[in-house]
Amino acid sequence: MSVSNLITIDGPSGSGKGTVCHILAKKLQWHLLDSGALYRILAYAALQKNILLNDSKKLADLALTLDVSFVSNGTGVDTLLAGKNIGDKLRTEIVGTAASEVASIELVRSALLARQKAFLQKPGLIADGRDMGTVVFPEAKVKIFLDASAEERAQRRFNQLQDKGFNVSIAQILSEIKERDYRDRNRAIAPLQPADDAFVIDSTELTINEVVEQILTLTELKLKISTE
Numbered sequence: 681m682s683v684s685n686l687i688t689i690d691g692p693s694g695s696g697k698g699t700v701c702h703i704l705a706k707k708l709q710w711h712l713l714d715s716g717a718l719y720r721i722l723a724y725a726a727l728q729k730n731i732l733l734n735d736s737k738k739l740a741d742l743a744l745t746l747d748v749s750f751v752s753n754g755t756g757v758d759t760l761l762a763g764k765n766i767g768d769k770l771r772t773e774i775v776g777t778a779a780s781e782v783a784s785i786e787l788v789r790s791a792l793l794a795r796q797k798a799f800l801q802k803p804g805l806i807a808d809g810r811d812m813g814t815v816v817f818p819e820a821k822v823k824i825f826l827d828a829s830a831e832e833r834a835q836r837r838f839n840q841l842q843d844k845g846f847n848v849s850i851a852q853i854l855s856e857i858k859e860r861d862y863r864d865r866n867r868a869i870a871p872l873q874p875a876d877d878a879f880v881i882d883s884t885e886l887t888i889n890e891v892v893e894q895i896l897t898l899t900e901l902k903l904k905i906s907t908e
């Protein structure tokens with residue numbers, strides 16, 4: 681099925697992808713693919729089952745058989761693994777780092793590909809990740825690469841975690857962000873990089889609304905639709 685209403689948003693951790701994608705999906709009433717959540721769920725399930733994070737074969741088998749569903753609960757979306765809500769277990773730095781590790785394995789990435797492509801349904805899709813515009817949906821007409829300085833991204837994560845009551849150190853967050861950036865950008869398969877035809881937005885000095893407005897303007901131009 682051809683669905684041309686597609687926006688891909690790739691970028692490093694803390695650049696604002698998740699926030700911006702949720703706003704766009706709500707405003708346009710399109711579906712949302714949080715591909716990072718799939719890698720996080722896989723990493724969480726592997727940690728639970730004591731599967732080593734470099735065991736490509738077992739991880740790929742797990743990826744193929746993972747019983748995951750995203751269920752709307754009125755205010756947001758519950759993430760169910762084998763029917764159990766694990767949404768609050770996924771956003772820790774331990775799971776984020778483990779996700780980045782399993783994501784560097786080619787067999788794992790190919791095992792998750794069909795699952796991600798299946799999200800492209802009418803009336804449209806906002807796809808959030810690292811390789812949405814380069815590998816999963818290269819046909820997208822609107823591709824965004826959202827960036828921000830590592831220091832700004834660490835500050836945002838710090839604020840976010842402090843708001844949730846976690847006692848965290850900004851120096852440690854910055855070092856984890858830099859380590860994950862390095863792994864995501866330098867892996868052999870589907871590295872984090874802007875697609876040749878991506879529009880790069882540096883959000884370091886922009887508000888969330890300014891980023892959303894830039895993407896909506898580009899979407900109107902490229903897809904010739906009204907986003908009012």
Ligand SMILES: Nc1ncnc2c1ncn2[C@@H]1O[C@H](COP(=O)(O)OP(=O)(O)O)[C@@H](O)[C@H]1O
Pocket residue numbers: 691692693694695696697698699700836837840883886887888891
């Ligand atoms: N342009 C921005 N200016 C200030 N804070 C932002 C901006 N974009 C996102 N944030 C905040 O930064 C934090 C991380 O954003 P998030 O959307 O989770 O990033 P990502 O999905 O890219 O990792 C959130 O608390 C979010 O509210």
Ligand SMILES: Nc1ccn([C@H]2C[C@H](O)[C@@H](COP(=O)(O)OP(=O)(O)O)O2)c(=O)n1
Pocket residue numbers: 692693694698715716717719720776779780783784808809810811812860864
């Ligand atoms: N399309 C994707 C999405 C995420 N990943 C990997 C790389 C990331 O470090 C981890 C976690 O991604 P996620 O988007 O949830 O992380 P952030 O919210 O940006 O911190 O998964 C990937 O390799 N490809």
